[in-house]
Amino acid sequence: MTYELAPPAPVGMVASLSSLGYSLPDALADLVDNSVSAGARTVEIDFSWAGRESWMAIVDDGRGMSPETLVTAMTVAARGPATDRSPTDLGRYGVGLKSASFSQCRLLTVSSATNGDWVTRTWDLDVVEQTGEWRLLHTPGADTSAVLERVTAGRRRGTVVLWQRLSGYRAASEKDRRTQQQFYDEAERVRTHLGLVFARFLGGSAPLSVEVAGVAVAPWDPFVSTSPSLRRLPPETLPLDGRTVFVEPFVLPGSQRLTPEEYETAGGPHGWLRHQGFYVYRRDRLILAGSWLGLRGLRREERFNLARVAIDIPAEMDAEWRVDVRKATVVPPVALRRHLTRIGQMVRREAADTVRHRGQIAARQHSGPLAFAWNVRRTDGRISCKINRRHPLVEAVLNDAERDPAQVRALLRLLEETVPVPALRVLHETDSPDDPEPFGGPGPADDQAIEVARQMYKVLQARGNSAEEARALIRSTQPFDQLDGFWSAGSNPGQAAGNIPAFPESEATARRTT
Known part of the structure; x- marks a missing residue:
């Protein structure tokens, strides 16, 4: 040589x-x-x-x-x-x-x-x-x-x-x-x-x-780990060349579950959009913050702001992840990209659902059909927004003999087909603090909220529910689950509700029998 x-x-x-x-x-x-x-x-x-x-x-x-x-x-x-x-x-x-x-x-x-x-x-x-x-x-x-x-x-x-x-x-x-x-x-x-x-x-x-x-220097926790409203999705251990990569997905709380200060801090130094995605750690040192790693079909969108995923890689796998000299960028190994894409898609779906229903997914799954005035679904790739026909106030209007039910149904269809989604998307960032709060937001109900609840109370009793059943149904219905009024647990319905027309228990029992 x-x-x-x-x-x-x-x-x-x-x-x-x-x-x-x-x-x-x-x-x-x-x-x-x-x-x-x-x-x-x-x-x-x-x-x-x-x-x-x-x-x-x-x-x-x-x-x-x-x-x-x-x-x-x-x-x-x-x-x-x-x-x-x-x-x-x-x-x-x-x-x-x-x-x-x-x-x-x-x-x-x-x-x-x-x-x-x-x-x-x-x-x-x-x-x-x-x-x-x-x-x-x-x-x-x-x-x-x-x-x-x-x-x-x-x-x-x-x-x-x-x-x-x-x-x-x-x-x-x-x-x-x-x-x-x-x-x-x-x-x-x-x-x-x-x-x-x-x-x-x-x-x-x-x-x-x-x-x-x-x-x-104060630590910044990208996963808001101490919040009781944080959703920890099932972690996974991915094998690669005799070693393992630990992946843990999170859906962060939205603005309704955090104080304004907590929400601003959770957004990170560059804002919510920049901080969604994967966080890659090497020996507990962060290498990459808030990136979808260039995986196909995963890009930054406002509706996925609450999706963050921690990835812990062994230092012995630097070459496989192509950790650069600055320890500031990585490239995921080909063998793991399919799994990381799957995990990314899953946490993005969960985050989007949480944003869409403002953290009420669990309530919707486990409560009765009265919980929401709107039903939002995705079928065959299309999103539909339908007014809940089983909501007591909607049902009462449809069954009112003095109204033309055809006109009411036509009005409902018009409202459903003209939901101003593009305008809402332009006006509001995903789950941002300026989103409209039903009846002014959580806390004591105002007069308008109480009046709506009174009408629901009347309709529910007319359908045969007892006073306590009617109150329980109201407080499980959005937005009354976030408001305090005569329907709240432990309140005195007579004092809190004022003159609420109520059927005697014997009459309510008779109505249920017939």
């Missing part, structure tokens, strides 16, 4: 690593991965504005690195994807520290200690480009040393990653207030992103605490 050595030129390699498409939140998340892998319990991300001299630092209290380990960590791709890693190691290719940092700065310094002795190495990309060599510097400059002394004061263990000569700020003036504000606005974006990516590590009894610019 004859060959020539053809190592990549440092200048070209630096340019390639700097152009992998990292956003600032993605880059910092990659560095937090390293802190988690090092057993850190606290991570602090500092933003310091000084114009072109601005810097960012990521400081953790992990186990730190020896001089040899630090050099390995600073070497590009020193540990490839086939390297054995501990179960808590979130790494992948061995380039995250360098690629994430080079995408954001030209001067990267890492200082680490295991027992109080801090060891420091620096990549100055200007030096690399000028010399054409990978010169890993041992001694930082005076400005860098001053920052390191500040952030390591009182610490005997941990790691500091310091970014200087920040991309996009090398020509900035310290007095430029607009650019300064943009600089600190980035901190909020980072905080939000880390709260999503590391939600399983943060909050409660979780082992990790992260601060960005002095403000703690």
